[in-house]
Amino acid sequence: MQLEDGRWVKVEERRTCDGGIVGVRIDITQLRQREAELRRLSSTDHLTGLENRRGFLAQMEDLQASAQRNRRLLAVLLIDIDRFKSINDTYGHAAGDEILREVSIFIAKELRGQDRACRYGGEEFAVLLPDTSLGGAYSTAERIREIIEEREFAWDDTVIRTTTSVGVAQIDERDARYEDGLCRADEALYEAKNSGRNRVRVSIRSTALAAAPTRTAAA
Template identity: 40%
Template sequence: MVNKNPPSPSFSPPSHPAHTLLALLHAQGEVARLSEREQLFSSLLDSVNAVLWAMDWETRRVLYVSPAYERIFGRSAGLLLADHNEWRDSIYPDDLEYAERSLAEVLVKGAVEDREYRIIAADGQVRWLSDKCFINQQADSAQGVIVVGMAEDITEKKQLEGELQRLATTDVLTQSSNRRHFFECAHHTFEKARQEQAPMAFLLLDIDDFKQVNDTYGHQTGDQVLQRIADSGKAVLRRGDLFGRIGGEEFAAVFPGCTPELALQVAQRLQREIQRLSFSQDEQVFGVTVSQGLTGIDEEDEVLDSLFARADAAMYQAKRQGKNQIVRG
């Protein structure tokens, strides 16, 4: 028997008000958690002293830059996002070619982690950056090549490295090159002169009767004598010449590309400059003199020690001949 009464339509009772409230509270909770995560992420980016960035390689458009950009570069992030040249314009001119070339290497290597270059911040300060960059392997291929990176401000580290280098290569008392650094540079200059068959001169200088100065006026005055003679050497020598303290009262100089005649003129100027120095201690005024030995590179010289030995012998000959003079060896 056929039931002629049509089936009743299905009916879903309205949700219970409590269920609706629970769903609403759950949704609000999810929104709150997302907001907390966003705030946490933003806070972390603000606290990191490094610039996180992303760039579309094909268009050179900067897609993202973290808040540290404005703090380190002192420039507007909005301007950078609008024009990639803002980054180029901030790079120290001498480092621009390297910065661009090393960035391009990421296409070959996939990652470049040893880039260091300088920028000029908006306030005119020069800062050092260590900038690591990578190709984003997770990016959609349709997006093209996306390069991401992190640029860290290493200015303080570079300043510390520079100070350590200065301390390692400088005589503390006279602020001229110390013995080790002087001879390292002198060896390099000697080898270059030999390869190029260029002239080079070597000078040794010793303060006459320096022990008597210390014994009569004290070591503090003796230190002042050493400092003033070092200052005279820096003032008289040409740009590119080497000058250093290699012993107690002994100094040395190397004149690259300098003929024997020109080297003698420089040594004579130094001799006159030192003779004009005046010192005083307990109302006593005194001066000092120096003996110098000067030599030049010969075709037979295969090592720097040959020049050093000749200059040393010439200097002691100057001592024997009455001091306060220059002898060529």
């Protein structure tokens, strides 16, 4: 049980010498704190500090169920760093890791407290945007894309520039599984890559905005 001052205790019954029973309170606050920290670490990507894929998917499942139950909007972004293998091959994996860390910071700065971001795998990030229309999700994706395109990443005596491609999808009542929205965002990301990289593409199912022009630059 948790006390008003925030401490956690458990109560055990113990018999006395005369056959009576007394309750003994044992402070387990530190144990609870260690357990909470272990849970946090198990769902955190240690390089970027964002959630890892496992933690993100668990939250996505909960958020989709809540959004469908309450008829709320939910959007998902998949963000991929363009030609990341070339960065690793040219400058080394330490440089690649530093870019991953900095990109994760830029993504997090563009999000609200209720949004969720994770390192989805390798050079790919995923973002959940509760209570966000497709247009709002597109705008967020474009801001992230533009910020990273304009950023110069300093590494030793070298400046590294990179870009991102982004796939956007709306999750709605037609999605029986939370993976469905991710699949459509992944298809949109694939289209962004095939269209020349450094651009945002929206899932075709998600209204006429899918055909909206984007501001792009040469990859």
